[in-house]
Amino acid sequence: MALLEVKNLEVYYGVIQAIKGISFEVNKGEIVTLIGANGAGKTTTMQSIMGLIHARSGEVIYNGQQINNLPAHKIVHLGMTQVPEGRRVFSELTVYENLMMGAYTKKDKEQIKASLDEIYEIFPRLLERKNQVAGTLSGGEQQMLAMGRAMMSNPDLLMLDEPSMGLSPLLVDQVFEIIKHFHEKGTTILLVEQNANKSLAISDRAYVLENGRIVLTGTGEELLASPEIKKAYLGG
Amino acid sequence: MNFITNLIGGLSLGGIYAMIALGYTMVYGIAKMLNFAHGDIIMVGGYTILVFTAQSVHPLIAIALAIVFCVGLGVVVERVAYKPLRGASPLAVLITAIGVSYLLQSLAQMFFGSGTKMVTGLDLGSFNIGSLKISVSTIVTLLSCIAVMVALNLFVKYTKTGRAMIAVSEDKGAAQLMGINVNLIIMITFAIGSALAALAGTFYLMRSPSIYSTFGSLPGIKAFSAAVIGGIGSIPGAMLGGILLGVVEVFANSVSAIAPYTDAIEFAILIIILLVKPTGFLGKKRREKV
Structure with missing residues (x-):
């Protein structure tokens, strides 16, 4: 279907x-x-x-x-969600805060934590920079962040x-x-x-x-x- | 000694300006509009307090009712006047805001007449430290402003809704992709701004208890200047700008030779800062996104 x-x-x-x-x-x-x-x-x-x-x-x-x-x-x-063209991460928020914005629709804290761990595992770079403001990331890192952020909502x-x-x-x-x-x-x-x-x-x-x-x-x-x-x- | 009295008075007035400026700056940051009716919310808050204290309602309850009424009014104004104009030209929104401002002032004149009315029950007296005479309301104002600003900063930084406000101010489209209801966030912003305006109105009435239909205009325009000086859209900027203007105003007023020019000095500061740093102290250059 x-x-x-x-x-x-x-x-x-x-x-x-x-x-x-x-x-x-x-x-x-x-x-x-x-x-x-x-x-x-x-x-x-x-x-x-x-x-x-x-x-x-x-x-x-x-x-x-x-x-x-x-x-x-x-x-x-x-x-469903989208990784928009040009990444569009929230440059004033930290990497961690950006990822948490991705889980905005989610209520279950344990599930959010599990998703976060999974994203950090896929993108170890994001874990290294989790307290860094997203505006200071390189283009590649911002793309990773945008993808990780979208995946935080566990989309189908x-x-x-x-x-x-x-x-x-x-x-x-x-x-x-x-x-x-x-x-x-x-x-x-x-x-x-x-x-x-x-x-x-x-x-x-x-x-x-x-x-x-x-x-x-x-x-x-x-x-x-x-x-x-x-x-x-x-x-x- | 005079210096300390002036400093406390200036910080306290600055706190009031900062509170009003926060309303301008948050609404600008999130809805990208200048809400010129914001000053008139202060006036409505003042009249609400007048109505209830005249019925011998306890002042604290009157203040709480004024906050509730202003929050309701702010939300209704946003829904009725501004929301239908989402996506319209900024000029149309600006003119609408000015229209709302005149509407509120005219309504106030219809209900309360054009004369000045006195609010009673907000005078908290004063106390002495050595030879220093300090009014209680100044201290209450100062402490309340500090508390409000700390609370607001914590709210924006650490709550889900607060972070959603930052997200919306930065990129509405991306914020929607997170599942954020942008209209709801804008409404919450108006509600917070209006609550702060009502509080600021209360503290302004504590300084001088007379209320009239254009009561909110001068503090409104000064707070707007404060928001621009600090960098419009920036919350710490609004606080900084507000405190700066308040301190300047009180010190200028204390020197009899320049006291008549106080307002002119404040607006001159605005002009000079705009010439030297057009984005204000803490404002960011915004890249226009295509």
Whole structure:
């Protein structure tokens, strides 16, 4: 069964139509990627799924429940969250406080403690810097913090918006390793990426977004092998 | 000796300004708007105390009722006047706030007339230490302000709601992704600001017990200046700016040659600080996020 289902989504910025009726789904346990160039509508799609931008028409269904009229903070309570583009950690709060913000919806102290320990285990760097203000972290560390913060809510569905953006190749590899790790732990992943090579390699399925429309879909392997994709996104 | 009296008086007045400034600065930090009706909440608090003390209600109960009433008013104003304008241009919100300010002043005139009324029962007398005469209300004000500021700092730093306020002030979108209800946090901020305004109104009435419809305007505008001097959006900044203006005001008033120019001196400080450090003492340069 589809965990997340998007049907005929249309989003406008004023009179400009950014998303021109897209439909796709993410099944439980999958890693699904939306790839596309700058301005294709990837981030807009993510933000309208999360309720940060209101879609003009279409439906978003999560776990059988229609969520497209819910505000973002209520959607988080349903068990999905997002690592936003550009990390957006709270720079005035410490690493620890940022992680605790991620558990804002959680009440069970023991469960929060367990999640915290797990995050520190995956990201030992965050443990080293737990009392450091997040604004002083490097870009890579901030990305780790943003991912750890999102995982503190124990989401069933984790959406990541360009997690590899602006990172060194070594860190990019690390980010994809961690996404795989989250996935193995049972989290369903919806990934938005410009790094088509790396993201298709770990994806079960992928959709190609161009000018607000889905132009191609297939399994990660199929798309990696597709000549069109090679030409447009993989540099020949 | 005079110096010590002035210093205590200045710190106490500064505490009042700081309390009002906290309302401006917290609302600015979290809702990104200048709530120019904030000063008039002080006035409403003052009139509430007037109404109840005139019915010979115990002053402490009257003060508590004023706080409750102002919190309610602040929340209603936010819901009715400001919330529908979320996402509108800052100018529209600013003009609305000024409109709310005039509305509250006009309502006060309708109910209580335009004359000055006296509040009784808030005079706590004074005591002497050696040759030093200190009024009890000054000390009560000073201690209460310190207590309130310590409590507010602890609240913001160590409670879940307090941290959510920092998160919202930094990045509303990311805060929502944590599951924070931004509208609720904004409402709580208005409630806290209004409670502080009502308290500040009480302490202001202890200094001079006359109340009128523009009672909140001058302390309001001075506290706003204090918030800007300290760096708008910064809680310690509001405290610093408030104390600075209070101390300057009391010392300037104590010298008869410059006393008539006290207000001018205070606003001159604002202008000079804005020229030298446009973000205020503790203000941060905000990167505008796209």
